[in-house]
Amino acid sequence: MAVELIGVTKRFGAFAANDDVSIAVRRGEIHAIIGENGAGKTTLMNVLFGLLQPDEGAIRIEGKDMVMADPAAAIAAGLGMVHQHFKLVPSLSVAENVFLGMEIRRNGLIDHAAQIEKTRELSERFGLKVEPTERVSLLSVGIEQRIEILKVLARGARIIILDEPTAVLTPQESRELFQTLRGFVAGGMTVIFISHHLEEVMEVSDTVTVLRNGKHVATRPTAELTKADLVRMMVGRDVSFARRRRERTAGSVVLEVKNLWARDDRRLPALRDASFTVRAGEIVGIAGVAGNGQTELAEVLTGLRPASHGSAVLKGRDLTTQSPAQIREAGLAHVPGDRMVRGVDGGASISANLLMGRQTRAPWSRNGILDWQVAASQAADMIKRFDIRARGPQDTVKRLSGGNIQKVVLAREFTNDADFLLIDQPTRGVDIGAQESIHDEIMRQRAAGRAVLVISVQLDELLTLADRILVMFNGRIMGEVDGDGADSERIGMMMAGVEAGAATGGAAR
Amino acid sequence: MEVLDKLLNVALLVATLRTTAPILLVGLGGSFTTKAGIFNIGLEGQMLVGAFFAVLGSIWSGSAFVGVLCGVAAALVFALVFALLVVTFRANEVVVGLALNILAGGMTISLMKAVFGTRGSIVGHGIVGLPKVQIPWARELLGSWAPLVSGYTPLVYVAFFAVPLLVLFYRRTRLGLYIRVVGEKPEAAEALGISIARIRYVASLLCGLLAGLAGAHLSLGYITMFTENMSSGRGFMAVAILIFSNGDPLRVLGGCLLFGFADAFSLRLQTFGFPSYLILAVPYAVALVALFALSYRSRPRIIRETLESMRKLLSVEPGRADADNTPST
Numbered sequence: 001m002a003v004e005l006i007g008v009t010k011r012f013g014a015f016a017a018n019d020d021v022s023i024a025v026r027r028g029e030i031h032a033i034i035g036e037n038g039a040g041k042t043t044l045m046n047v048l049f050g051l052l053q054p055d056e057g058a059i060r061i062e063g064k065d066m067v068m069a070d071p072a073a074a075i076a077a078g079l080g081m082v083h084q085h086f087k088l089v090p091s092l093s094v095a096e097n098v099f100l101g102m103e104i105r106r107n108g109l110i111d112h113a114a115q116i117e118k119t120r121e122l123s124e125r126f127g128l129k130v131e132p133t134e135r136v137s138l139l140s141v142g143i144e145q146r147i148e149i150l151k152v153l154a155r156g157a158r159i160i161i162l163d164e165p166t167a168v169l170t171p172q173e174s175r176e177l178f179q180t181l182r183g184f185v186a187g188g189m190t191v192i193f194i195s196h197h198l199e200e201v202m203e204v205s206d207t208v209t210v211l212r213n214g215k216h217v218a219t220r221p222t223a224e225l226t227k228a229d230l231v232r233m234m235v236g237r238d239v240s241f242a243r244r245r246r247e248r249t250a251g252s253v254v255l256e257v258k259n260l261w262a263r264d265d266r267r268l269p270a271l272r273d274a275s276f277t278v279r280a281g282e283i284v285g286i287a288g289v290a291g292n293g294q295t296e297l298a299e300v301l302t303g304l305r306p307a308s309h310g311s312a313v314l315k316g317r318d319l320t321t322q323s324p325a326q327i328r329e330a331g332l333a334h335v336p337g338d339r340m341v342r343g344v345d346g347g348a349s350i351s352a353n354l355l356m357g358r359q360t361r362a363p364w365s366r367n368g369i370l371d372w373q374v375a376a377s378q379a380a381d382m383i384k385r386f387d388i389r390a391r392g393p394q395d396t397v398k399r400l401s402g403g404n405i406q407k408v409v410l411a412r413e414f415t416n417d418a419d420f421l422l423i424d425q426p427t428r429g430v431d432i433g434a435q436e437s438i439h440d441e442i443m444r445q446r447a448a449g450r451a452v453l454v455i456s457v458q459l460d461e462l463l464t465l466a467d468r469i470l471v472m473f474n475g476r477i478m479g480e481v482d483g484d485g486a487d488s489e490r491i492g493m494m495m496a497g498v499e500a501g502a503a504t505g506g507a508a509r
Numbered sequence: 510m511e512v513l514d515k516l517l518n519v520a521l522l523v524a525t526l527r528t529t530a531p532i533l534l535v536g537l538g539g540s541f542t543t544k545a546g547i548f549n550i551g552l553e554g555q556m557l558v559g560a561f562f563a564v565l566g567s568i569w570s571g572s573a574f575v576g577v578l579c580g581v582a583a584a585l586v587f588a589l590v591f592a593l594l595v596v597t598f599r600a601n602e603v604v605v606g607l608a609l610n611i612l613a614g615g616m617t618i619s620l621m622k623a624v625f626g627t628r629g630s631i632v633g634h635g636i637v638g639l640p641k642v643q644i645p646w647a648r649e650l651l652g653s654w655a656p657l658v659s660g661y662t663p664l665v666y667v668a669f670f671a672v673p674l675l676v677l678f679y680r681r682t683r684l685g686l687y688i689r690v691v692g693e694k695p696e697a698a699e700a701l702g703i704s705i706a707r708i709r710y711v712a713s714l715l716c717g718l719l720a721g722l723a724g725a726h727l728s729l730g731y732i733t734m735f736t737e738n739m740s741s742g743r744g745f746m747a748v749a750i751l752i753f754s755n756g757d758p759l760r761v762l763g764g765c766l767l768f769g770f771a772d773a774f775s776l777r778l779q780t781f782g783f784p785s786y787l788i789l790a791v792p793y794a795v796a797l798v799a800l801f802a803l804s805y806r807s808r809p810r811i812i813r814e815t816l817e818s819m820r821k822l823l824s825v826e827p828g829r830a831d832a833d834n835t836p837s838t
Contacts, residue, residue, distance in 0.1 A: 072702060087697040089690050100690065101701035109681040 001063065002027040002159050002190040003048065008057035010043055017043040018054070019214045025159075025207075027062075030181055030191045032205035032222070034198070035234055036431035040214040041194045042084075045161050049081045050074040061159070080157025082148045084164045090137035094130050095119040098150050122150055127183055141290075142173040149180070160184065162193040166200055170289045171459070171492035178204040196234075196432070198227050199460070210234055235432055243464055243483070244443050249281035250467065254331075254420050254451035255301075260310035260320075262296045270296040272475040273310070278420065278451040283442065285466030285483070286455040288495055293475035294455045295337060298424045301453075302334045303327045314420055328357065333413040337424035337455070339402075343409040346398030350390055351379035353397050354412050382411040387437060403427075403434030410438060414445055421445055424455045439465060459488055459495075473497045521773055523656045528776075529769025530665040531556075531723050531731055536747040536761045537671050538719030543756030544679065545712035546692030550606030551591050552720055553744025554613030559584040559724020561617040564636055564735040565624070573637045573729050577664075580728070581721030587613065588717025596709045610744075618737055630736035638733035639663055639726075662730030664722055671719070675758035688712050692756075720744070742793070749797065771795035 003025040010018040018040045025031045033041050046052040048059060050068030059066050061077045068074045071081075088097050095115040104114045119132035128146040136144065145165065152160055162181075166174040181191050181204065195201050201208060201222070208225060210217040210233040217233045255278040264270035271293045278284045288294055299305035301312055303324035312319045317330045328334075336342035344353045355375045358364050363374045379393035388407045390400055397405055406427070413421065426442060427435040442465060446452055456462050462469050466483045471494035478494040481487070535556050542549035559580040566579025587609055594600040618628065625631055639662040647659035678685040691698045691708040698705055723743075728735045746768055754760035771792035778788050 070702075071700075083700070085696075087694065087700045089694045089697050091689070091693055092686075096686070100686070100697070101703065103683055103686065105683065109677075110683065110686065112681075 001025065001060070003192070004060040004063075005044070005048065006058045006060065008044065008047055008054045008059075010040075010047055010052060010054050016214050018047065020057075021211065021214070021216045022057075023209050023216065023219060025190060025192055027190050028185050028188055029206040030185055030193065030204055032201040032208045033192065033194050033211065034196055034201055034208060034230060035211035035217075036196065036433065039211040039234070041211055042163060043214075044211070045081065045163060045192070045194060048074070049079060049161060075155050075157070078156065078158040079161065080152030080155060080159070081161040082145070082152060082163065082165060084167065086141075086144050086148050088136045088144055088147060090135070092136060093132065094134050094136060094139075094147055094150075095132040097136055097147055098122070098132075098154050100151075102155065118154070119150065122153055126150075126153055127180055128153075141168045142170070142176075145169070145177070158188075159190045159192070162191065164194055164196070166195065166197060168290065170495050171488075172496045174200060198230050201230065202227060212236060231432065244439065246443070246446070246467070249446070249449070251280035251449065253277045254280050255312065255314050255453070257301075257312045258310055260297070260300060260312055261308045262293075262300045262305055263308055264296055269308070270475050271300065271307075274472075274475075274477050275310075276470055276477060276480075278453050280419070280451050281446060281449045282467045283446050283452040283454055283465050283483075285462035285469040286453065286472055287459055287462050287469050287491055288457070288472035290457045292472045292495075294424070294457075294472055296475070297472075298334075298337065298422060298455055301327075301422055302332065302336075328416075328418070331419040333416050333418035333421045335406075335409050335413050335421070335423040335426065337428070339405055339409050340398075344397045344405060346396075348397060349394045350383065350388070350397055350400075350408055351375045351393040353408055354379045354382055354393075356412065357416070382415065386411040386441070401431075403430040403438075406430050406438065407434065410441060414441060419450060421450050421452045422455075423452065426454060426456065427458070427461060435461075459491060463488060471495055519654060519656060521777060524773035524776065525766065525770045526657070526665065526669075527661065527731065527769075528772040529765050530661075530668040531727050532743045532747055532750075532768055533668045533762065533765040534664065534671070534723035534726060535720050535744055536750050536765050537668070537675055537758060538716040538723065539747050539751045540675060540756040540758055540761055541688060541712040541715040541719075543751045544692045545688045545709050546695065547595060547709060547713065548602050548606075549591070549713070549716060550603055550745075550748055551587065551609040552606075552716070552747050553740050553742070554606075554610035555584040555587045555591075555717055555720035556724040556727070556740040556744050557610075557613040557617055557738065558587055559721035560728035560739055561620065561724075561735055563721075563725035564631055564728045565620075567637045567729055568634050571635065571637055573639045576637065576729055577639070577722065577725040580725035581718055584721025584724060585714060585717040588713050588720070591717075592710045592713035596706050596713070614738055617735075621735070621737070628737070630734055632734045636729070636733050636735075639730040642666065662726065664726035664730050667722065668726075672758050672762045679758070684708075684711065746793065753801075767795070767799050768792055 001024050003023075005021060005023045008018050008021045009016060021040070021044060023033075033044070035041050043052065047054045048068065050071045050073050059068055061079070066073070066077055068077070074081075089100065092100070095112070095118075098119050099115045104111045104118065106114070116132040119130070122128075123130050123132070128150055130143060130146055130150065136147065139147075145168070149160070165177060169177060178200070181193075184191055193205070205222045207219060208222050208230065209219040210230065212234060257277070258275050260271060260274045261269060262271040274293075274297060276284065286294055286297070296305060300307045301319060303319060303322055303326070307320040310320070314327070314330050314332065319327050319330070322330065340346055345356070351372070352375070355364055355370070359370060364371060364378070376393045382388070383390060383393065386407045388400070388411065389404050397408060400408070423442065426438055430438065439461075442452060442454070454462065454465055463483070463486055468483055469481045469486055469491060471478045471481070471491055473495060474497060478497070481491055535552050539549055539552050562583035563576045563580030567573055567576025570576065591605060591609055594605045595602045621631060622628060625634065641660050642663055644659035647655040651658065679689060687698065687703050687708050688711075691703065691705050695705050698708070724740065727739055750761055750764035750768070754764050775788045775791035778791070779785060
């Protein structure tokens, strides 16, 4: 056994994040650990890696009892962890990042040439292609992840822990990563990876461990399980991930975007010649790897970024010349991609957050004076309707879990009677149970005749929801795919910038 | 032509280097804290106590060298207090820096009163200034250009030689690398077991060291006296240069040379009978305008966004008019 966790319990106050969890990981296998958000996956790995100290339980590495007092002890024991959020220094080169903290020195000075040489060696040996002299700030997330893995390998790790490694990757990049991981285990190393992405767990892992509410539910060979089994074990009940049933209800055009261009913060073109329409009663999905112009598109449509060319007409009004307030008045509801930055004021109460944007309207405001009682009772209604798990309307938003914060944003935006809903990453960082109810709500908005534009980096989500899917790459709309019977392989190719053959040109419908 | 000859000559260049040296020393000191991610507005105060205690030490010991050590020690105490409050107790760095500046101003004045019984300035009293360094063979080799490299007080050389040393320090030493990492991506440092607090203390003390040297240079090298508030905004200019240069030693040098040139040039202008208070403002104005122009391209996001939304409101976004005229495809 490469790793054994025996009866690990970790409490934060009265709350047990891990409750008597025992897992054994065999040497040379890819072991997936899955569970909803808050199931205790990351806590467990942090205990294993010495970032947290368990209250009870023992850790054995290669059969030997170990006390992981700090990450240095874990590294010495042959463990390496690739965190979900990369910890690379943008202004340093690849080699400098790989050897940061263990610099190769000659005569007291850092020997850059030797570091570059060693990095190249590692990169070739493990098939992780990088250019050691390049600056990290210029590289894509996929390559950044390779650098993080190289960092771990350079420290001599034999057991590699990856925390949600594919959350930021394209399907193709994920596939490459899996190949690399396969190479690792073939060479006698051991891989533990955390995920809540079921497909990839099925695809790549040898063994699956399921956690729920901090408890160990099962550890089984992947081959014996189906996706439905995993979901049942994770959630404790059946959840449907099938495509939502629907009737064709697309009506008149609500939003028409024509030849829209915009620049990013570095003044480079980030959105190039986008043209599409969204009709009443339909959900249009925007697929693509993060950073391919989706953010800029959303910001232009909401008035947060100027367009450099083109138009976006919402019910006869060109949004590109309007302020955010005017655009909202014209009939936009916006669920932003980063809820803590633009979605909510974390320090304020739920009712204050639900009030935002309608503070000048009755019944929330009378004669210019806010009626907090009305706000609180409205908030109480919305908490009930959207199933927000909170102690009450006065609860501070940042105390809530990610899924519940997202529901606060949805509750505010979906009750504005806006004709056009722009939803950026509806379920980012939201657990499966809450995902389902958020999807239900979006489908209800569709049924109510709203025009919905959903931007998501999770293809599954768009396949579940969208009537039509537009794929963005490098600021362009690469093509359009019908939601019914959509081929995720083809969408993946378009996400990677490969022209969609026959489907090209369909974007400007 | 005669006027120009009078204005621009070797003497002006020499004066530029002389006036650049103190601000360069303090600016390079601030480079450490800037790179380590601390906004150190307390440079002015550290420089001032450095200048005062250098004079005190010089009188007390009769040695300029001991004077410099005393000045550096005093600045280090200030730097330590700054680090203690900002790094350990996480106080706001601007508030702490300003408070220490005010403390330095008041403290030097009252100590001056207590020790010398005077206000305004300390002259004489047996202050031993730093000797001028004569580079051998300079006159023979360079002729009339010799004053450019020879005849400065030692800390001028220290200031200019510190620039390549700092470049090497950031590029090739572990400490230099860690200072950059702590400033740029603290979570990366933390993940690798680098103590952010310790690195920030070290950076702050290195900063105190150079700020103390800058102060000692002012009162024992640049001139041989101490006057109230004699740092006269150099610390703040250094802060401005640091913001625009992001603490890169070469760019700090560039900014300081610019300031030094403007300062020397304004002194020269005084001989032409312009009102002195206007002339005294020249170096600050020139340096600010030039620095703003230099950083215009990388101007902060907030300015860019404001300009962009103003442009949008006025609907003069270039290209839009053309776009409306061309038939859409």
